[in-house]
Amino acid sequence: MQQEHATNLPFQGYTTFSEAHILPAVQVSFVDGIKIRDYVIMSNSTPTAAIKFNYAQYGFRPSPAVASFSSRGPSEMNGDILKPDVLAPGVNILAAWPSGVGPNPNPFILKNFNYESGTSMAAPHVSGIVALIKYKHKQWSPAAIQSAIITSAKELDLDGNPIKDEADNKTAGVYTTGAGQVNPAGAMDPGLIYDLTHDDFISYLCGLGYNNTEVHWTVGYSVNCSRHKKTSPPQLNYPSIAVSLSSNSRTQTMQRTMTNVGDANEVYQARVQEPPGVSMYLSTYQLSFSRVQQDKDFNVTLVMRRSPGKGLVSRGKLEWVSNKHVVTSPVAVRFA
Template identity: 40%
Template sequence: MYKVCADNQCAESAILAGLDAATKDGVDVLSISLGGNTGRRFDEDPVAIGAFGAVSKGVVVVSAAGNNGPNSGSITNDAPWLLTVAAGTVDRSFGAEVRLGNGKSIHGESLTGKKPRSKSYPLLFSEARRYCEYGDENSVAGKIIVCEATMSAFQKSQVRNLIGAGAAGVVLFNDDISGYTTLLRDYNSTVVQVTAADGAILTSYAASSETTSVASFNYNNTLLGIRPAPVVSWFSSRGPSFIVPGFLKPDILAPGLNILAAWPPKTDSASGPFNIISGTSMATPHISGVAALLKSIHPSWSPAAIKSAILTTSDMVNSTGGSILDQHHTKASVYDTGAGHVNVTRAADPGLVYDLGITDYAGYICWFLGKDGLATIVRNSSLTCTKLPKIEDVQLNYPTITMPMTSTPFTVNRTVTNVGPATSTYTAKVDAPKSLVVRVFPETLTFSKPERRKHLA
């Protein structure tokens, strides 16, 4: 581990020094749960500069996409030599039920390991105190309070005050932005968190029969097999990149919601060495682990080959067989998911990979930022723009292809390397909208030797 931040400050010089130190130490994979400002030029971004140096030494650099979603164009760490990770859900729930007096049952979640409470209590919801802003705490005794979650430290203290004043429990429902993404917090008291859709049901019931509406809690511990999964978390930063729209960013989706995380003891006295945390910073180590596995299986593969293997074998469907959904349970776009959700087993045997070397990246930098940008990022006097071919973004041998829609034919070129059986045949299959014509030349590739490269257009 390399410490580059202190007191919520991350000096650019410290970031560069940390990345350089890790590279000199001979690490195989760098996991960076750290991001700069959206839309920052690569030659002004210490993560992009330091990561280039690491990749040039064969290190796979995995980075967080950022937590500024669901806004379009909120992606960070968008340099093409970075493996940029978005955050989604897993098929696990820390189950808790809110059973209403009308017979309906709402599935929620809670980190409070309480025993089942079958007794019903009156529900209290006030639009004027929508966010748990109860000044008169005498009115809450013996009632279950319903509020909209703000995830603020202030609301957390308010909830504890309500329980301390005799409230039987609190139900926090998501706002419309977070939708079905429930960021769990440990309130250390009788609290259940529910989705925005279930919050609407709950508040409607409480308002329709203020004198008779009752509810009870039932804690189900950990539930597995929750569907659909994965779902893109609302906070996960989205593409397209304002700086490099010619690359699909984020690259990949991985588990990042309500992840059991650990760190050295005594660094967080409030929650101890373990906690449940959400963010693309939690998704990033998952992909770092996959990259480490691939590196151990295929030690000769380059960072670009490992990235290609992860992206081209990813899943574009969820556990129900349908499209991956976003926080509103509508179809997620590729700017939400990247290539798809990581599939660890398939990544070990991708068949074909789209490989890239440092000179390829350098040629792209020459096209994009010129000789000054190259000198800042590459820090290698032997690579100069006068000696390198300038490579346009859409022509870089990236495993995903992003290009502008035009009415005239447009050709992009790719080179694939066979890492499957020596004798292999691959046939292109195109799934495209009716308004778009896509052709691949050649349609079939036949290999007779391992590690043989062939070109596509």
């Protein structure tokens, strides 16, 4: 029986996909493929190999990591809104499947499963988290739920290191990870949220320069942007902060409003990690709440000290820390 041997291309990283090959096949990562090639070339005798079934293997490192095929930002259509928002498991996910898999599927087996990878696998993970949050917080808006997911995400892997990008095995950038890997337990109790209304999004669409017809297509009813408030993307009360700075526009100030959904009496202290080349200032470094659903406003000012290079991106973060919660907003600065 002839076997097919496949190695990843360099940009495919360390993940090998659990595919039901038609031919007996062994797929290895690019690095392992190089080792096998060198062994075959350098072997003084006939090279040999053995395949051993080790059942399910747990604890793979680094984990999580960004798949080489994962979508990257920035989006050119939404102004300075950081995308992607978060990462979610989407590689080699075991899921229900409509038909048999493999070279000789049994047509009489009705309960089929298959390993698949892609956005279609990551989206159900996030949908499940949304359903859990909505069940616990029935009055929360979609924006509140999104905020809880973003501000509770984890930016480090299981070993406490920055999440890697499998495309080059380097630290993943902010326009690759967004806020980080989804954290269902943290999203259920975020402490604070950045909320938005339907009208806020109309102001945002008008601020992006869409005409009345385009906004009508989006929201489903007539809107006159000439009479409507316009909100620039950095001013949208979004859980992340993204701006563009240049020598002609060295400073930007954004307002944010936080709503207390944690304990009635809770005090948060600001913890700032400045993006390289940028100074970050807050209008207040403490938020004190005395009741649930109480709102507090603050301003964030970003000032470019030096540009690391046109087109480059610096990453920072703003954390609001209490004795119970850590509410994290990623900060991305693009240098124009």
